[in-house]
Amino acid sequence: MKGSKSRACRPARRGTGTDSSVREEIAQLRAEIADLRQQLAEQTATTSRLAAAPAPAPAPSPVQTSNAADTAAIATLTEQNADLQRRVAKMEKPDRLPFKGISITPGGFLEMTSIYRTHNQGADIASTFNNIPFPQSHVANTHEFRMTARQSRLSLLAEGDASKQTHLAMYGEFDFQAAGVTANSNQSNSYSPRIRNLYGTIDQKLGSGDITAHVLFGQNWSLATMNSKGITPRAEVTPPVIEAQYVPGFTFTRQPQVRVAVDFDKKWWFALSLENPQTTFTGTVPSGFPDLVTTVPAGSGFGGNGIAENAISANRYPDVIGKVAYEGKFAGRTLHIEAFGMVRDFYERLNGTNHDVRGWGAGGSIGTQIIPGVLDAQFSGTVGDGIGRYGAANLADVTFNPDGTLTPLREYMLLGGLTAHPTKMLDIYVFGGEEWEDAHWSTVNGVNYGLGNPNFNGTGCLIEGSPLPCTVQTRAVKQITAGFWQRALQGPWGRVQLGLQYSRTWRETFNVNQGGAPTATQNMGFFSIRYYPF
Numbered sequence: 001m002k003g004s005k006s007r008a009c010r011p012a013r014r015g016t017g018t019d020s021s022v023r024e025e026i027a028q029l030r031a032e033i034a035d036l037r038q039q040l041a042e043q044t045a046t047t048s049r050l051a052a053a054p055a056p057a058p059a060p061s062p063v064q065t066s067n068a069a070d071t072a073a074i075a076t077l078t079e080q081n082a083d084l085q086r087r088v089a090k091m092e093k094p095d096r097l098p099f100k101g102i103s104i105t106p107g108g109f110l111e112m113t114s115i116y117r118t119h120n121q122g123a124d125i126a127s128t129f130n131n132i133p134f135p136q137s138h139v140a141n142t143h144e145f146r147m148t149a150r151q152s153r154l155s156l157l158a159e160g161d162a163s164k165q166t167h168l169a170m171y172g173e174f175d176f177q178a179a180g181v182t183a184n185s186n187q188s189n190s191y192s193p194r195i196r197n198l199y200g201t202i203d204q205k206l207g208s209g210d211i212t213a214h215v216l217f218g219q220n221w222s223l224a225t226m227n228s229k230g231i232t233p234r235a236e237v238t239p240p241v242i243e244a245q246y247v248p249g250f251t252f253t254r255q256p257q258v259r260v261a262v263d264f265d266k267k268w269w270f271a272l273s274l275e276n277p278q279t280t281f282t283g284t285v286p287s288g289f290p291d292l293v294t295t296v297p298a299g300s301g302f303g304g305n306g307i308a309e310n311a312i313s314a315n316r317y318p319d320v321i322g323k324v325a326y327e328g329k330f331a332g333r334t335l336h337i338e339a340f341g342m343v344r345d346f347y348e349r350l351n352g353t354n355h356d357v358r359g360w361g362a363g364g365s366i367g368t369q370i371i372p373g374v375l376d377a378q379f380s381g382t383v384g385d386g387i388g389r390y391g392a393a394n395l396a397d398v399t400f401n402p403d404g405t406l407t408p409l410r411e412y413m414l415l416g417g418l419t420a421h422p423t424k425m426l427d428i429y430v431f432g433g434e435e436w437e438d439a440h441w442s443t444v445n446g447v448n449y450g451l452g453n454p455n456f457n458g459t460g461c462l463i464e465g466s467p468l469p470c471t472v473q474t475r476a477v478k479q480i481t482a483g484f485w486q487r488a489l490q491g492p493w494g495r496v497q498l499g500l501q502y503s504r505t506w507r508e509t510f511n512v513n514q515g516g517a518p519t520a521t522q523n524m525g526f527f528s529i530r531y532y533p534f
Contacts, residue, residue: 249433359386436476458515
């Protein structure tokens with residue numbers, strides 16, 4: 001058929017040359033489109049004339065054969081035409097910028113969020129789930145409303161091919177939630193300027209290409225965080241909420257790390273990561289041990305000004321995390337399953353000697369389509385000793401014993417959620433999560449140590465302004481939340497979307513002999529407007 005082997009069948013060039021070469025190729029493609037459209041019009045006219053002719057005899061005839069050939073030719077031309085149209089549009093309005101052999105993809109969004117809380121916490125877009133106030137505080141009996149644009153985000157991806165087998169990339173993502181002199185490394189680097197993610201990757205195909213090795217170095221989501229596809233950066237699965245601290249039960253950190261992963265035909269993935277350690281504490285610090293060291297004193301200079309920044313924990317080894325993931329389909333539905341394990345080390349100087357105590361964690365997650373394209377589900381769970389900093393509620397990793405030694409605390413995390421897509425422009429979600437810890441306590445010479453000690457006093461917690469004590473410790477944090485995202489405008493210039501979220505959170509405490517087990521609750525509402533220009 002005329003034109004069936006034209007240049008339209010050749011792949012488009014990458015578009016990394018000069019502007020003149022790009023314009024020349026666009027002109028050539030437009031000429032080819034015009035030629036193909038003319039051929040399509042001629043074939044359509046022929047088909048119309050054949051369709052208007054009297055019905056042929058039951059036996060095959062040359063006309064029928066010609067008609068079938070014409071139909072097939074039209075289908076081929078239509079497909080080629082659509083492909084050329086896409087290629088021209090991509091070259092005229094590229095989604096990435098060429099620069100010296102690499103491509104640069106900008107990203108991010110501008111957000112304006114309104115936050116309402118029934119009990120004032122003085123928090124911004126990231127709530128402190130483990131610090132919901134009790135009614136004893138006068139401030140806790142006031143409502144809280146604030147507006148913020150600090151979750152707005154900027155990102156940049158630069159990538160290129162060093163060879164046919166080697167792909168290099170650098171990714172940076174930044175927001176405006178820096179904590180200034182109160183910054184720490186407990187869960188997400190909050191130093192100013194605040195880095196969410198900043199890392200490089202090397203992807204190397206091995207052998208025939210069915211096996212690929214991946215190296216990541218820099219700051220990224222922890223390997224313990226769930227992925228949506230394989231073990232791939234920028235494919236982490238976060239609850240689709242407005243809340244910047246996500247949902248209790250969600251396992252995550254963002255921290256410096258070195259990671260190596262291998263995938264086998266994009267179905268089985270294996271990875272090992274060495275990640276930045278930090279330790280969170282709870283309980284009474286024992287007296288009588290002047291040489292007890294568990295943190296680097298404030299004023300070390302790590303946080304920025306060398307005077308008032310938060311202390312950081314003393315650590316000896318990185319957190320070691322391993323993960324295996326499977327990517328496949330079940331009953332026509334996509335299926336992602338993964339499991340991970342971690343080993344942690346907690347470190348102190350006591351009685352003139354350095355001491356280490358080990359912690360561990362294990363968890364898994366599953367993501368699948370219940371109804372393809374309409375309803376998605378995800379579930380995850382984690383258990384371990386000394387894993388508090390990896391949970392969204394940010395509970396403690398360890399507590400102190402009366403002799404000054406450390407004990408990792410047993411913690412459990414559960415998260416489940418459904419996300420529905422009633423239309424291409426609307427997403428609706430419902431999530432629930434929980435984190436809780438087991439007690440480990442003792443009382444020596446009238447001093448209460450550990451977590452969950454029943455000898456504390458919580459008689460004043462639920463009475464506003466009460467002079468009675470409210471000394472209680474968090475046992476569990478639970479939350480249920482629901483919301484939606486509506487894409488209001490969408491086009492080549494980007495998209496505008498609106499979001500609304502409601503959550504109810506419970507902070508439960510350990511039972512004490514005086515005061516029972518008081519619970520603090522929090523109701524929160526979020527309204528977000530986002531513009532994604534890229």
